Every structure is written in C-alpha cells, then in structure tokens.
Amino acid sequence: MGKKTFVLYPSLGVGHLIPMVELAKHLLRHGQGVVIAVVDPPDTDAVSADAVSRLAAANPAIAFRLLPAPASPDLGAHPVKCSLDTLRLANPALRDFLRSLPAVDALLLDMFCIDALDVATELGVPAYFFFASAAGDLAVFLNMPYYYPTVPSFREMGKALVRFPGMPPIRALDMPLTVQDKESDPTKVRLYQFKRIPEARGVLVNSFDWLEPRALIALEDGVCVPGRPTPRVYCIGPLVNDGNKGNNGIGERHGCLAWLDAQPKRSVVFLCFGSKGAFSAAQLQEIACGLESSGHRFLWAARSPPEEQSQFPEPDLERLLPAGFLERTRDRGMVVKNWVPQAEVVQHEAVGAFVTHCGWNSALEAIMSGLPMICWPLYAEQGLNKVFMVEEMKIAVALEGYEEFVKAEEVDAKVRLVMETEEGKMLRERLAVAREKALEAIKEGGSSEVAFAEFLRDLEKTSSSENGECK
Known part of the structure; x- marks a missing residue:
C-alpha cells in the first residue's frame, strides 16, 4: 500500500x-x-x-x-x-x-x-x-x-x-x-x-x-x-x-515534577480541570478545605475565577484560598497557577488519584497511567463521559453536587475513598487492567x-x- x-x-x-x-x-x-x-x-x-x-x-x-x-x-x-x-x-x-x-x-x-x-x-x-x-x-x-x-x-x-x-x-x-x-x-x-x-x-x-x-x-x-x-x-x-519527558520537547522541566520526585509512590492527589476549567472563589475555598482535611498530599492546578480572569490572568492564591492554607499545607501540597504539564504529571509514579473534569484526553491519559479518577464534569460532553467512566467502564467515582457546588466534606470523602478504602483499591486494580488492555x-x-x-x-x-x- x-x-x-x-x-x-x-x-x-x-x-x-x-x-x-x-x-x-x-x-x-x-x-x-x-x-x-x-x-x-x-x-x-x-x-x-x-x-x-x-x-x-x-x-x-x-x-x-x-x-x-x-x-x-x-x-x-x-x-x-x-x-x-x-x-x-x-x-x-x-x-x-x-x-x-x-x-x-x-x-x-x-x-x-x-x-x-x-x-x-x-x-x-x-x-x-x-x-x-x-x-x-x-x-x-x-x-x-x-x-x-x-x-x-x-x-x-x-x-x-x-x-x-x-x-x-x-x-x-x-x-x-x-x-x-x-x-x-x-x-x-x-x-x-x-x-x-x-x-x-x-x-x-x-x-x-x-x-x-x-x-x-x-x-x-x-x-x-x-x-x-x-x-x-x-x-x-x-x-x-506521551509526555515528551517532562518538558513538552521545549524548555525546562516543570518545577512540579521535581516536587513530585520527592513524594512517596502513589501518595499525591492531582487536581486539574482542562484549559477552560475555572471555579468561583467560594468553590476554590471548599476545594482547599476538603484537601486540607483529607490529610493527603496534593498537586493542584488552580485558575482565577471566571469573572476575574481578564483582570487577574494569574490567580492571587493568598487572597483566593483560605487564610494560612498555603503555609499549613506547604509540606504536603503544591498549588500551581494555571498550567501544569498534565501528560507528564499523570504518568508520575507519585500520583495516586486524579480529580478531573472528564475531558476525554484526560481520561485516556489517566487510563494509560493506570490512575483512578474522581469526576468533576464542567462543560461540553464531560457529564456524559462521567456516566460512562463511572457506570460502564468502572474507572472512576463522581463527586456529589458537581452540577452546582461541591462541599469540602465531599472533596475530603472522595479523596479518602480512592486513597484509603477497599473500594479505592478495587478501582486501582480495575485501572491496572484497563492500562494493560489499552497497551x-x-x-x-x-x-x-x-x-x-x-x-x-x-x-x-x-x-x-x-x-x-x-x-
């Protein structure tokens, strides 16, 4: 041919x-x-x-x-x-x-x-x-x-x-x-x-x-x-x-990858919501409180609230997140402004769960890395993807209330479910099979x-x- x-x-x-x-x-x-x-x-x-x-x-x-x-x-x-x-x-x-x-x-x-x-x-x-x-x-x-x-x-x-x-x-x-x-x-x-x-x-x-x-x-x-x-x-x-070895083929390796290098295997919850994923100031506060109370390590790509983006393209984390949050969690958490090299992060062995907007690229990257997902659909066909990922493929769990407002307790509960429970262990086993079948x-x-x-x-x-x- x-x-x-x-x-x-x-x-x-x-x-x-x-x-x-x-x-x-x-x-x-x-x-x-x-x-x-x-x-x-x-x-x-x-x-x-x-x-x-x-x-x-x-x-x-x-x-x-x-x-x-x-x-x-x-x-x-x-x-x-x-x-x-x-x-x-x-x-x-x-x-x-x-x-x-x-x-x-x-x-x-x-x-x-x-x-x-x-x-x-x-x-x-x-x-x-x-x-x-x-x-x-x-x-x-x-x-x-x-x-x-x-x-x-x-x-x-x-x-x-x-x-x-x-x-x-x-x-x-x-x-x-x-x-x-x-x-x-x-x-x-x-x-x-x-x-x-x-x-x-x-x-x-x-x-x-x-x-x-x-x-x-x-x-x-x-x-x-x-x-x-x-x-x-x-x-x-x-x-x-495939991640191109952590720098997308150009420039320096991103700082969050060096931070991940220093974390234990499968210990970090990664939160990233695509190129348009942004939350209200109130919702950012709830995410922060939920992550803090879960006690787990986290890497979080955060953006300014939608209504502030033209004025503040870079989020002012000190103002947007709860008072003292960054200081209290600095030994186990990293908040990155706007962008992280997602393809490299999901492949990193320190990452143990992925809170995602259910964009299909993101879901496939997680499958290829055997990474269980916590679904927070935001727009486009992501709600549909969530249904298939949770109910058909059984590779994810969904956050209750994503349609309007997710409470800190729910973020805490789902992070713990995936990272600590028997159900989380079964999810990881299912993802290991999915990865094998994808390869x-x-x-x-x-x-x-x-x-x-x-x-x-x-x-x-x-x-x-x-x-x-x-x-």
Whole structure:
C-alpha cells in the first residue's frame, strides 16, 4: 500500500487541535503523509496562533498550514453557532488549499467541521471524521436528531433518565449544556451537526474496543441512526500525548515534577480541570478545605475565577484560598497557577488519584497511567463521559453536587475513598487492567492497530475505484 496524503482539519480551539496532533503522529508512525490545516479567523484570540506555533515547534515532522477565514458575521451569537459559522466561511480557503496540493487521499475532519463535507464532495475526496471523545458519546449524538424531537427539553427533565438505543440510562442534566434547551440556536446547530455525521465514509474514534463494548455494539448494530446506514466506526486509540519527558520537547522541566520526585509512590492527589476549567472563589475555598482535611498530599492546578480572569490572568492564591492554607499545607501540597504539564504529571509514579473534569484526553491519559479518577464534569460532553467512566467502564467515582457546588466534606470523602478504602483499591486494580488492555490494543496485532489497518484498506478500495487527485 503506497504512502497516502491525509489532510487533518481540526475545529477552532486548542482542545480540538491537540487530539489532531496525536492523530497526525499516529499517521506518520505508519508511514503516511500528513498536513494539518488550521483555520485562523481574525476574531480569535492569539492563543490559537500561539498554540499552533508551540505544537509545530514540538512536532517538526508535522506540516501545519494556517487557513485565513473571515470573521463570523454574527459575533454576538452563541460560541457553538459562531464556531460552525466561521468554519463554514472557511470552506473556500479549504477548497483552495486542497486544490493546491498535488494529491489528497482523504480529509480527516473534527466533528465540528461538518460543512467541510461539502468541499470533500465537490472535490471527490473521501471524508472521515476523527471523533476525539468516547464512542459512547458518538452513539448518543448520532441518535439525538431522532430522539430529541419526541421529548421535552433536557433542562426541563432535570434528573429524569434519558434512554438512547443500546446505551445506559443518562440523567437529562448530564447531557451537554449546548443541547439543554431544544429551542435554542446551539441545540439546533448541534442537531444539524449530528445529523450530518453519517454522510462521512467512516469515523475514527479515539477509544479502544475493550473499554466501550456496549457503545460499539450499538454503533455496529445500526440502532443509533434509524433509517440510514451508520458509518463504519474504527476504534484506533488511545492516542495520547506521551509526555515528551517532562518538558513538552521545549524548555525546562516543570518545577512540579521535581516536587513530585520527592513524594512517596502513589501518595499525591492531582487536581486539574482542562484549559477552560475555572471555579468561583467560594468553590476554590471548599476545594482547599476538603484537601486540607483529607490529610493527603496534593498537586493542584488552580485558575482565577471566571469573572476575574481578564483582570487577574494569574490567580492571587493568598487572597483566593483560605487564610494560612498555603503555609499549613506547604509540606504536603503544591498549588500551581494555571498550567501544569498534565501528560507528564499523570504518568508520575507519585500520583495516586486524579480529580478531573472528564475531558476525554484526560481520561485516556489517566487510563494509560493506570490512575483512578474522581469526576468533576464542567462543560461540553464531560457529564456524559462521567456516566460512562463511572457506570460502564468502572474507572472512576463522581463527586456529589458537581452540577452546582461541591462541599469540602465531599472533596475530603472522595479523596479518602480512592486513597484509603477497599473500594479505592478495587478501582486501582480495575485501572491496572484497563492500562494493560489499552497497551494491548495499540500493539502490533492489537484491536486498534487492526482497526487502523482496516481503515487504510477501506481507503485503498475507494482510491482504486475513483481517482483521489484534487484538481
């Protein structure tokens, strides 16, 4: 099978770019050619351009191309609508870019780049989605355009259970925020997006067979998409950042890693909530009190409360945390402002539990490190991930009250549960098995490698029946 050229097309935002970089590295390891085309609208903050240059510096083998896009015409719209509008307006730039390449064998799309399907159709290029979250989320999303019209808005249903074909019951309030109100713009945009996913030739999912058998059976049986074929699903994960030895390939090793070096094995609770995870001042106080009363060591990445971030990009920890907290816990705790190298931290042998927002990258990194999780979902599909992680995969426990406010006693109780109890020990044993199964999946002959080879064969069949050149 000859070398193919893949164009990877992430959605806006660093959270969507990072999984695409992992996919690019995976394709390169398999001898394929890769270009990542990143939309660069004039109205985004400089973070995205910075992220691209940082990722490009850390991954010199990957070609990045910035595509100019006009600003979304309705900048006051909901971010989800804004994002899809901007990506649709980038279609001409994407079309020109694809035409400028000698050949394009496939376009691999982020799930928000739904309108790029039109460019792929026009140019005769096979399009696949790269779904960077759980297969369970995909099963739910594919069914939503058919299910949602028959029930009230999720926000009116609260704790009532929602039942999607082949999936465990899910509380309505654990469905993504963007679909809570069925009359709203974001919900209409998401349903449009989910309904078009089956137009692709297939979906590559960043998961592995052993972890999500129930979701994969539902997808394979075609029960998620009534009345039309479900695209072929290829579980090719876990694709995660390997940590690059503690400095992301550039610069010095982060100070928190040296601090972890001095802690006993599996003794530290790590708290980190993704690039957008921020809490109110009152909630930060409760987390601090809970950590202090648990008596356990901790490493905590903390941000300023959302309403203070423009004024105080660096959190003022002395003011935000309880009086004397930093002094009282300095021998067993470390609070880092804003950012830690998460991929390296979760792999560190001193870390024994991970309090996480349940972003899928974070969950996979923890699985690859055999690290039990305490779930605190915040946004996007994280509430859904929590349901699957706690009830289906049994690799995590959830914090009570995460929907509104988590009390110090609950933080204390869940930290102790994972670190001290028999239930915590069983969780660690389950994670040790999950890690082993993840490593098996990505080995030669493992389920994810086999699925990836099938994806390439499917593409080969397409190219032999039609000319994959873009003119």
